[in-house]
Amino acid sequence: xxxxxxxxxxxxxxxxxxxPEIARGLYNDMVLIRRFEEKAAEAYALGKIGxxxxxxxxxxxVAVGATSVMRPDDYAIAAYREHGHCLAKGSDPRRAMAELxxxxxxxxxxxxxxxxxxDKTTNFLGGHAIVGAHxxxxxxxxxxxxxxxxxxxxxxxxxDGAVPEGEFHEAxxxxxxxxxxxxxxxxxxxxxxxTSLERALAETxxxxxxxxxxxxxxxxxxxxxxxxxxVVAKAVARARADGTPSLIEARxxxxxxxxxxxxxxxxxxxxxxxxxxxxxxxxxxxxxxALKARWLSENDLREIEKAxxxxxxxxxxxxxxxxxxxxxxxxxxIFKDADGGEKSGS
Amino acid sequence: xxxxxxxxxxNLALREEMKRDDRVFVIGEEVGLYEGAYKVTQGLLKxxxxxxxxxxPIAESGFTGVGIGxxxxxxxxxxxxxxxxxALLALDQIVNSAAKMNYMSGGxxxxxxxxxxxxxxxxxxxxxxxxxxxxxxxxVPGLKVVRPSTPADAKGLLKAAIRDDNPVIFIESETLYxxxxxVPEDPEFVIPLGQAAVRREGADVTVIAYMGMMYRAMEAxxxxxxDGISVEIVDPRTLQPLDAATILASVRKTHRAVVVEAGxxxxxxxxxxxxxxxxxxxxxLDAPVExxxxxxxxxxxxxxxxxxxxxxKERIIEAVRRxxxxxxxxxx
Numbered sequence: 001x002x003x004x005x006x007x008x009x010x011x012x013x014x015x016x017x018x019x020p021e022i023a024r025g026l027y028n029d030m031v032l033i034r035r036f037e038e039k040a041a042e043a044y045a046l047g048k049i050g051x052x053x054x055x056x057x058x059x060x061x062v063a064v065g066a067t068s069v070m071r072p073d074d075y076a077i078a079a080y081r082e083h084g085h086c087l088a089k090g091s092d093p094r095r096a097m098a099e100l101x102x103x104x105x106x107x108x109x110x111x112x113x114x115x116x117x118x119d120k121t122t123n124f125l126g127g128h129a130i131v132g133a134h135x136x137x138x139x140x141x142x143x144x145x146x147x148x149x150x151x152x153x154x155x156x157x158x159x160d161g162a163v164p165e166g167e168f169h170e171a172x173x174x175x176x177x178x179x180x181x182x183x184x185x186x187x188x189x190x191x192x193x194x195t196s197l198e199r200a201l202a203e204t205x206x207x208x209x210x211x212x213x214x215x216x217x218x219x220x221x222x223x224x225x226x227x228x229x230x231v232v233a234k235a236v237a238r239a240r241a242d243g244t245p246s247l248i249e250a251r252x253x254x255x256x257x258x259x260x261x262x263x264x265x266x267x268x269x270x271x272x273x274x275x276x277x278x279x280x281x282x283x284x285x286x287x288x289x290a291l292k293a294r295w296l297s298e299n300d301l302r303e304i305e306k307a308x309x310x311x312x313x314x315x316x317x318x319x320x321x322x323x324x325x326x327x328x329x330x331x332x333x334i335f336k337d338a339d340g341g342e343k344s345g346s
Numbered sequence: 347x348x349x350x351x352x353x354x355x356x357n358l359a360l361r362e363e364m365k366r367d368d369r370v371f372v373i374g375e376e377v378g379l380y381e382g383a384y385k386v387t388q389g390l391l392k393x394x395x396x397x398x399x400x401x402x403p404i405a406e407s408g409f410t411g412v413g414i415g416x417x418x419x420x421x422x423x424x425x426x427x428x429x430x431x432x433a434l435l436a437l438d439q440i441v442n443s444a445a446k447m448n449y450m451s452g453g454x455x456x457x458x459x460x461x462x463x464x465x466x467x468x469x470x471x472x473x474x475x476x477x478x479x480x481x482x483x484x485x486v487p488g489l490k491v492v493r494p495s496t497p498a499d500a501k502g503l504l505k506a507a508i509r510d511d512n513p514v515i516f517i518e519s520e521t522l523y524x525x526x527x528x529v530p531e532d533p534e535f536v537i538p539l540g541q542a543a544v545r546r547e548g549a550d551v552t553v554i555a556y557m558g559m560m561y562r563a564m565e566a567x568x569x570x571x572x573d574g575i576s577v578e579i580v581d582p583r584t585l586q587p588l589d590a591a592t593i594l595a596s597v598r599k600t601h602r603a604v605v606v607e608a609g610x611x612x613x614x615x616x617x618x619x620x621x622x623x624x625x626x627x628x629x630x631l632d633a634p635v636e637x638x639x640x641x642x643x644x645x646x647x648x649x650x651x652x653x654x655x656x657x658x659k660e661r662i663i664e665a666v667r668r669x670x671x672x673x674x675x676x677x678x
Contacts, residue, residue, distance in 0.1 A: 075419070108452035118451035125418060126451060130442050136408045137443060140415020147371070147397065147421060170408025177403070333449045334487050336456035336511040 005090045006032060008068040018226065023286075023295035026068060026225050028304050030060040030283045033084040035312040036093055040083070040100055040114075043316065044260045049100045053114050056084035058255035061282035062187050063088040065228030066155055069236055075123045075145075077138045078157040080115035081187075081254075082127035085157055089122040093311060094318035103322035110325045111333065125154075131192075132165030134158070135184070139171045142180035146243055153181040153239040155232075161192025163209065164200055172247065176213040181239035183232060184210075184247045187222065189254045194268035210247035222252030223282040226289070253277040348531050353523040355497040356386045356462075359504040360424065362533045364394055367422060370508055373400040373409055374426030374463075383428045384464060384523055410436035410461065414444045414513075417459040424508060430465030430479040430517050437482065444513040445488030460507045462516035466557055467608050467656050469521065473644035476652075478609030483515045484586040484618075490514045490539055491586040495560045497527035499583055502537030510539060519557050542589035544596065548578035551666050552596040554619055555606040556581050559657060563606055566662040575670055585615060593619065594627050601632040602669040608656050611639030633669040638662050 008025030037055045044053050056063070059081075067076065067088040078085040086096055091107060099106030100114050107119050118126040125141060128134035138156035145152045162168050163186065175182045186206050190197050197204045210217020216238060220231040228250060235246035255278055257263050266274075290296040296304075350358070364370045376383050378391040378401040391399040402409040406427070413423035427433045433440065440461065448456040465479040484491040490512055494500045500518065507514035545560060546567055555563040560581050567577035580596050582588060597603045603623050605616040616637035623635050638657045646652055666672075 077415075106452070108450060108454070111452050112450040116450040118454050120451075120454040125415075126447075126455065128443070130438055133411065133438055133443060136411020136439065137415035137418065139408070140412040140417070141419045142415075143412050144416040144419045144421045147416070167407055167411065170405040171411070173403065174405065174408050174412060333451075333453040335490075336448050336453070336458075 005092055006067070006088050008064055008088070009070065009072050009090055018293070018295055020295045022068070023290045024300065024304065026064055027286060027290060027296065027301065028308065029064040029088055030225065030286065031305055031308045032093065032311070033060045033064070033087050034283060035308050036083060036087060036097070036315070039312050039316050040097070041256070041260065043100070048320070049114065050102070051113055052080070053100070053260040054081040054258065055254070055256045056081055058277070058281070059187055059189060059222065059252045060084055061225035061228055061286070062185065062222050062250045062252055063157065065225040066183070066185055066232040069229050069233040070153065070155060073123060074152050075125050075141050075154040076157070077125035077134050077141065077154065078127055079131065079134060079159060079162065080127050080129040081159070082117055082157070083114070086117040086119060086124050086127070089119065089124045091117070091119045091122055091124060093315040097315040097319040098322045101319040101322065102324065103319055104325045104329070105318070105322035109329060111329065132158070132162040132167035135162065135167050135171035136174070138182050139175045139180050142175065142182045142245070143178065145181060146179070151240050153183060153236055155183050155185060157185045157187055159192060160186060160188040160190065160197055160206060161195070161200070162186070163206055172209065172213045172215065175245040176215045179243035180245055181243045182245045183235045183239060184245065185232070186247065186249045187252055188249050189252050191258070191268065193258045194262070196268065207247060207249035215245055215247055217247040217249075219249040219251060222250030223280045223285060225282060225286050253280070347528045349526055350497055350529050351523065352497045352500050352518070352525050352527070353384065353386055355501040355529045356504055356518065357388060357390070358529070359501045359508070360387065360390060361393065363505055363508045364390070364398060366533070369420065369422045370424065371398040371400060371421065372424045372426060373402060373413055375402055375404055375428045377401060377426050382426070384520065387426065406432050406435035407439055410439040411443065413459050414439055414447070414457055417457045418447065418455045422458045422508060424460045424462060427461060427463030429475055430463050431475055431477065433461065433463070433479065434482070440483070440489070440513070440515070441486050445486045448512070449488060456511050457513050458511045460504070460514045460516055462504070463518065464520045464523070465517040466519045467521070467640075467645065468519075470647055470649060470652060471645070472647040476645040478607070478640065480515070480517055480585055481609055481614055484615070488513065489586060490584065492516045492539060492584050493556045494518065494583060495522070495557050495581050497525065498529045499537060499543070501529050502535055503539065503583065505536045506539050509536065514539070521558050537583070539584045540587040540589055541584065542580055542582045542592035544592070545579040545581050546577065548576040548600065550576045550600055551602040551604060551670055552578045552580055552593070552600045553604045553606060553662065553666065554580050554582065554593060556583065557608065559606040559608050562657065562659050563662055566659045566666065569659070570663060570666055573672070575666060575672060577666060588622070590622050590626065594623065597623050597627045598630045601630055603631070604636045604638060604662065604665045604669055606638045606657055606662055608640050610642040611637055612642060614639060633671070636665040636669050638665045
């Protein structure tokens with residue numbers, strides 16, 4: 001039975017023990033993202049996907065772990081390496097792939113592409129491609145939650161490359177000053193494109209910036225999906241309770257280059273380093289753990305892998321079959337039509 | 347109708363729209379406790395409280411982004427730029443986030459936000475606080491740009507901007523806050539965006555001008571009338587979308603056009619208007635379109651130099667005389 005979308009989104013309290021059902025969801029979603037990205041890389045090589053393509057391979061545990069302790073009505077927003085966050089939030093992989101292909105059935109009708117996946121049906125506020133710019137947007141969505149008296153939270157994912165940007169600091173300050181329910185999740189993969197942390201930041205312990213803004217903050221192993229769940233769950237509880245934002249530094253690593261134009265990522269880091277990090281593949285680590293703890297059997301895992309493979313094959317076929325946007329789409333959506341506006345509070 | 351200042355008209359528009367729609371809130375530097383650097387938000391904190399009148403630290407990119415994020419999920423923020431010069435710090439948010447969100451999300455997330463504040467030449471505020479800012483915005487697909495010249499327009503257009511589902515750049519002027527005019531008190535008085543106004547009817551030449559330049563053109567028209575030259579003045583009011591139809595209808599009637607703008611002329615509003623007129627009404631023109639623009643220099647502080655920087659009444663008169671061949675150099 002092929003699952004249509006990611007499954008790990010909160011079905012049980014985050015603090016609950018890991019059940020086979022939770023383990024299944026986590027494994028399913030991480031494998032789903034991995035296969036999606038692998039197929040996207042193949043499609044890029046075939047010329048089916050153009051422009052920039054940034055793969056999330058190696059970092060899957062962060063989006064999956066964090067999303068798994070949030071509610072479907074919570075918001076998520078990310079930078080341009082966002083396929084994983086979008087899928088974890090529950091978007092249809094077929095429509096996400098079609099967007100990468102620039103087709104009309106894509107999430108953004110083919111107008112956004114790889115860097116601009118958006119899905120209003122899952123409260124995914126998009127992929128944003130100016131480094132740091134979406135952090136204030138996350139604070140804004142959280143501002144709106146508070147304004148309406150709701151208890152949703154916003155997960156805001158960004159790389160270590162956003163930390164030296166002014167908007168990181170402006171957003172952190174405003175969120176802390178106004179108690180806006182944002183979980184700032186820095187996916188520290190140690191390289192902003194080709195610039196290592198040490199070459200970019202006077203303080204390389206990124207979580208410590210939270211202290212400067214009087215915000216709960218900590219670092220977590222970004223390759224351990226269960227550790228991420230635990231840390232993010234605490235942050236979510238704080239944010240839901242009284243709006244307290246948090247900064248979480250998830251220490252992770254991208255196994256591929258910055259983008260497909262940097263396929264090897266070999267100029268600015270050593271092959272040894274990459275191979276060493278690959279030994280901590282978050283999917284392999286969790287697979288082992290799930291078997292050991294008997295949450296899932298070898299058979300269960302293979303079934304999940306098979307179902308995900310089928311689903312991603314289907315997503316690729318769907319994207320391939322979807323037509324290009326009609327020429328009329330060039331001039332639609334520049335402005336929202338006057339009569340299409342929201343007439344009342346939503 | 348009531349007589350009120352431009353500032354009071356803006357204040358009334360904000361109050362009416364906030365009463366009408368709980369999703370509307372004001373955010374910016376000194377908008378609350380201080381009651382606005384130019385007092386446009388006077389009394390609003392008292393009336394609506396800190397939930398809806400939100401004072402921010404000095405962080406233009408940050409609080410503009412907060413407004414855009416809040417708009418994405420359904421609120422209708424009015425972001426005040428203490429002066430529009432500071433909007434340059436938020437230019438990425440305005441251009442790359444607000445203007446493009448609806449398009450790059452395939453119509454899923456629209457951004458109903460107003461970003462307002464004073465801009466354009468002011469009095470001896472020097473280079474960084476005194477310059478025409480609209481040019482940075484009307485070039486960007488996805489933004490609407492409003493420049494309201496009168497108290498009634500200030501009210502009616504601000505209300506339209508707040509009710510619009512798209513990002514609207516609404517640039518007022520320090521030099522106009524104290525001018526008075528008749529303003530309809532009807533809370534449903536709204537001037538649709540994209541409608542120009544004919545400020546003065548005339549037969550011989552169309553002068554297109556807005557904000558302070560519109561008033562200067564009115565003075566020029568008075569003087570030219572003494573010489574028997576009848577000037578029609580069209581105020582675009584909204585620069586994006588531009589009401590080309592009203593402008594072209596006027597030019598087709600007068601057969602001559604002078605465009606006045608306070609900003610430096612190169613690739614400015616005057617260039618665009620000249621192109622629109624030349625492309626669409628070429629056969630109706632009896633003279634080339636004239637542009638009267640600001641001097642391409644940063645705004646100087648010294649009073650005499652400042653006066654020389656923006657178009658004077660005399661330069662407008664000269665241009666009108668040139669296009670009507672009334673300067674003695676050429677016969678009609």
